[in-house]
Amino acid sequence: MxxxxxxxxxxxxxAILSGETVMAQxxxxxxxxxxxxxxxxxxxxxxxxxxxxxxxxxxxxPIDAKIYFKQKDKFKVESKSIAIVPRQGFDQSSKMLADTxxxxxxxxxxxxxxxxxxxxxxxxxxxxxxDLILGKLWIDNKQNVVLKSQLTTKSNGTILMEYTYxxxxxxxxxxxxxxxxxxxxFKIPKSVSGDINNSSTxxxxxxxxxxxxxxxxxxxxxxxxxxxxxxIFKK
Amino acid sequence: MxxxxxxxxxxxxxxxxxxxxxxxxxxxxxxxxLFAMKVDGHNFISFVxxxxxxxxxxxxxxxxxxxxxFIILQMLIIHVPLLIALVTGDLVSGEGAMGTIRLLLTKPIxxxxxxxxxxxxxxxxTLIILLWLVFLALVVGKIIFGTGDLMVLNSEGLVxxxxxxxxxxxxxxxxxxxxSLVMIATLSLTLSCFSENSIGPIVSTMAIIILxxxxxxxxxxxxxxxxxxxxxxxxxxxxxxFEDPLPVDKIISSAIILFVHIIGLLAIAVYKFNRKDILx
Numbered sequence: 001m002x003x004x005x006x007x008x009x010x011x012x013x014x015a016i017l018s019g020e021t022v023m024a025q026x027x028x029x030x031x032x033x034x035x036x037x038x039x040x041x042x043x044x045x046x047x048x049x050x051x052x053x054x055x056x057x058x059x060x061x062p063i064d065a066k067i068y069f070k071q072k073d074k075f076k077v078e079s080k081s082i083a084i085v086p087r088q089g090f091d092q093s094s095k096m097l098a099d100t101x102x103x104x105x106x107x108x109x110x111x112x113x114x115x116x117x118x119x120x121x122x123x124x125x126x127x128x129x130x131d132l133i134l135g136k137l138w139i140d141n142k143q144n145v146v147l148k149s150q151l152t153t154k155s156n157g158t159i160l161m162e163y164t165y166x167x168x169x170x171x172x173x174x175x176x177x178x179x180x181x182x183x184x185x186f187k188i189p190k191s192v193s194g195d196i197n198n199s200s201t202x203x204x205x206x207x208x209x210x211x212x213x214x215x216x217x218x219x220x221x222x223x224x225x226x227x228x229x230x231x232i233f234k235k
Numbered sequence: 236m237x238x239x240x241x242x243x244x245x246x247x248x249x250x251x252x253x254x255x256x257x258x259x260x261x262x263x264x265x266x267x268x269l270f271a272m273k274v275d276g277h278n279f280i281s282f283v284x285x286x287x288x289x290x291x292x293x294x295x296x297x298x299x300x301x302x303x304x305f306i307i308l309q310m311l312i313i314h315v316p317l318l319i320a321l322v323t324g325d326l327v328s329g330e331g332a333m334g335t336i337r338l339l340l341t342k343p344i345x346x347x348x349x350x351x352x353x354x355x356x357x358x359x360x361t362l363i364i365l366l367w368l369v370f371l372a373l374v375v376g377k378i379i380f381g382t383g384d385l386m387v388l389n390s391e392g393l394v395x396x397x398x399x400x401x402x403x404x405x406x407x408x409x410x411x412x413x414x415s416l417v418m419i420a421t422l423s424l425t426l427s428c429f430s431e432n433s434i435g436p437i438v439s440t441m442a443i444i445i446l447x448x449x450x451x452x453x454x455x456x457x458x459x460x461x462x463x464x465x466x467x468x469x470x471x472x473x474x475x476x477f478e479d480p481l482p483v484d485k486i487i488s489s490a491i492i493l494f495v496h497i498i499g500l501l502a503i504a505v506y507k508f509n510r511k512d513i514l515x
Contacts, residue, residue, distance in 0.1 A: 055287075055291075056392075057286075057287075057391065057392035057393065058287070058392060058393050058394075058395070059392065059393070059394045059395070059479055060393075060394070060395035060396075061395075061397060061479075063397070065294070077292075077294040078294075079294055079295045080295070080383070080398075081295055081383075081384050081395075081397055081398070082293060082294070082295040082296070082297055082383070082384040082386060082395050083293075083294040083295050084287075084291050084292070084293055084294075084395075085291070085292050085294060086290060086291060086292070087288075087289070087290055087291060087292045155289070156289055156290050157289055157290050159290060181290040181291065182289075182290055183286075183287060183290065183291075184286045184287075184289065185286070186286045186287070186391065186392055186393070187286075187390065187391065213291075215291075
């Protein structure tokens with residue numbers, strides 16, 4: 001084989017591989033764009049939420065709350081009870097997808113989630129100062145919704161979110177969300193807590209990861225695009 | 236005759252200036268705590284929730300009257316016994332010191348009845364002190380901070396109790412705290428039967444509380460065997476009513492131990508008072 005033929009073959013293969021990479025990236029961006037556009041259909045909404053916390057070091061009964069959201073990033077949880085919600089998650093994906101120039105999206109492969117074929121897309125921020133370190137989204141590209149996401153941030157650690165959709169699939173709004181979060185070991189001085197003579201006799205559940213907690217949020221009675229006054233978010 | 240004697244004993248307590256030291260001290264301390272919490276309570280809450288703040292957000296009114304009442308009670312319930320002993324430790328020995336015991340025992344009523352009159356009056360005083368503490372902590376606390384769910388602060392975790400679930404817990408907790416304080420009143424009354432001056436029983440009661448509290452707090456295996464039998468270990472049992480699930484066995488066992496202490500000490504007091512030499 002002549003030198004010319006070898007050079008031609010190398011250039012040809014490089015062109016094909018580069019082209020495939022560029023196409024994969026473009027394809028990933030298109031999927032993300034479609035998901036983002038769907039999430040933008042709901043300009044505002046309010047929804048009733050039942051929040052169940054299964055967290056190491058925290059014991060509480062499920063509580064009811066009302067969640068308000070308004071584009072672009074107004075978010076409020078209103079509850080008579082003490083509610084524990086993830087610091088990020090409700091609108092994090094759509095916020096992240098708003099600016100496609102701020103990250104590189106790479107298609108990683110496919111995975112079946114509850115019988116639905118999803119595209120796995122990795123998101124790597126371009127800016128060094130970005131809070132996000134790595135995002136991973138499992139997207140149902142037929143419905144253009146995120147079924148699962150894993151976000152690793154500098155400030156909030158890693159959070160895994162699973163979404164189940166129902167009546168509000170048209171708007172890309174879930175009926176149920178499960179958040180898995182990292183929790184640091186909890187310890188406060190006995191002088192603060194006051195349980196001076198209290199020594200825990202409970203045997204820790206070895207099947208549970210003591211550093212992982214879950215929050216289950218069931219959402220019902222969505223009121224979409226009916227207007228949410230700004231005053232709600234100022235309270 | 237017994238009830239009249241009890242009423243008279245209560246009037247004696249009410250007439251002594253030292254009886255108001257407890258009321259005054261509780262008012263002052265609770266006032267300071269309420270002021271401090273109003274000014275800087277959110278920092279206190281942040282300190283507690285800090286380990287979760289990285290990934291979780293706490294919504295709702297955490298700093299409320301129920302939490303303030305809980306904090307005040309756990310701060311003060313250790314110290315209130317000292318204020319109780321100040322009065323109940325003087326019930327018998329005070330009569331001896333003033334020389335009124337001979338006159339008292341000339342009444343047509345048995346010595347045991349006289350002792351029980353004093354004891355009941357002491358218990359009534361204890362109840363008033365506790366109710367005053369509850370009023371300041373819970374009622375005034377709710378007026379200032381409003382109401383809401385209670386975040387129970389434990390050293391190894393948080394228990395969040397819903398507001399609707401709190402009334403019976405506070406009532407049961409206060410009842411248990413009252414039982415603990417009655418135990419202190421019984422101890423100081425018993426010591427009072429052995430003394431001819433007021434200072435001895437009061438200081439002895441305080442010394443026993445301090446000693447037992449220190450023994451109870453030490454994580455030394457040899458001491459851990461006796462810790463369950465110390466009454467000071469069970470003085471914080473009121474907190475168990477704010478646990479979920481409720482540790483019923485622990486509460487019952489604490490109540491039994493406190494009752495056994497009370498009955499035992501009362502028996503010693505009756506025995507000693509009936510044999511007390513008032514002619515010497």
